Amino acid sequence: MADPRTHRPRLWSSAATVGVLLLAVLLVPPLVQLDEQAVDLSRKLLPPSWEHPFGTDDLGRDLLLRCVYGLRISLLVGLVAALVATVVGTAVGAAAGALGGWTDRTLMRLVDAFSSVPHLLLGIFVVALFRPGVWPVIASVAVTHWLSTARIVRSEVLSLRTRPFVDAAVSGGATRWRVAVRHLLPAVLPQAGLAAVLMVPHAMWHESALSFLGLGLPSHQASLGNLVQNARSSLLTGHWWPTLFPGLLLILPTLAIAGLAGVWRDRLNPRRRSELTL
């Protein structure tokens, strides 16, 4: 993984995958003008073919189109959740690292407590009580994802605080607030940004798991997880394609974004060996 020779192809294939998926999600719905909900019972459960590359589902809807819409919804939920989690995590981490002392201890104990509940379980708990709707799902994903960002930002701030430019700013009479906002925050943003990018596929995964369990998005907002859930009855009659393709569309962006983020991480920390993260 750390081999620089493999960087270029990995970078290009990851970038191409992300690009194609983004274009599909952004351009297909406004341009194609096809109704992804259009039911055609004469065409139900057709296997993949040239006309329907992903086949059709039990109501005769084209699965490729359904998957693009599903990816669009999952991606949107993932992006918003990752954004919320990054803002919260950066704020908490920066506050803990910059203020130190009692604030630091309290905030980090809080992070520890949150981390002790398995993330999907915490998500399920929150969604169960605040259901139904899109916002509870976004909140439940965000509430489990800000912890790692808070830890990363805090440790980054702690190591930055001992650096000469911070000393210089302090001796120059800068206030605590000014040091935090003008000197510490800009320096931690790349790390927080990297964490945010890596968080998006993870957040999509969470949303899909919740939707699959029937606790996520309402079924008319067909996310990838809803698609897999709706395909269960078809699967039991031996039709595999409505299950296979939504899952592949969850794996593909995860691998591609991990590939991009891996290159980014190596640039950020050239000396640190690539870790086993995904």
Added chain:
Amino acid sequence: MARMTGRRALAALPVLLVVTFAVFAVAAASPFDPVKAYAGTAGLTASQENLDQLRANLGADRPLLARWWEWLTAALTGDLGDSSVMRRPVADVIGERLGWSVLLAATAFLIAIALGTLLGVLAGRRRGGLLDRAVSSAAYTLEAAPAFWLGLLAIWFFALRLGALPAGGLTDTASDTVTAGQVARHLVLPALVLGLTQLPWFFLYVRQGVGDALDEDPVRGARARGLRERTVLTGHALRSGMLPMLTLVGSRVPELITGALLVETVFSWPGIAAATVTAATAVDFPLLAALTVLATAAVLLGNLLSDLLYGLADPRAGFDG
């Protein structure tokens, strides 16, 4: 050693307390109403006096802190309240299902460790080789694959296409007694899928550990003494390469629980993870709260185990930390 165990266990206690309190605080902040949940559809037609009476009986009108304290003290005596969806005491539900979850999780863990170690050694002995690249790519893909999706595809292939294994449940539908043979057959698919979801982490750790160990002096020394390659690989490289993985097994409990939530649901396995999902769907607060706290306790226990094993395996890591 005992002192460290005690200290770590004591440090876990406040975390557990904070989590139990947070469970009640979140419920209090949510639109969830225990009275309406208890009354069900009858609540729609019941008079206001009846609802108020019920509210008083349930103690739902009392402050958050009082309700939390009452639950906590009752929980310490083994009384976790009644589950509305299972229509039984929560403690009974947990007692009946916990064993099945532990069986599933332990089998999955063993599969992941055995398979991960084997593949990790094979890949780690020649990093960058064909086998390593193939298995590593597969591991990253597997890590990205949702557990429920893998489970469904496994059902399709092994249960429907091949007809080799049952698709779910604990026993055959026709039988009403639980026999070991039936359980074993029904265990194969869920344990395999849950094991596969845990496999990438074990594999990548062993691969890294063995690969690094092969570059180090003990291995060079063993080679210089003319030991056989197999002895070097399993006796020297694997032993030091597996250490970090084994000591971190305890910290994998959260991922195991996350996987179990999905796998038990897909395979209708009668464990506590599937009960958690049922409780969440039905907004059965007493059951959901108890299972959330139980899972947290399992995570803390796993962390404690990790710390202990790490201390045992590496004497340099402080026993007084």
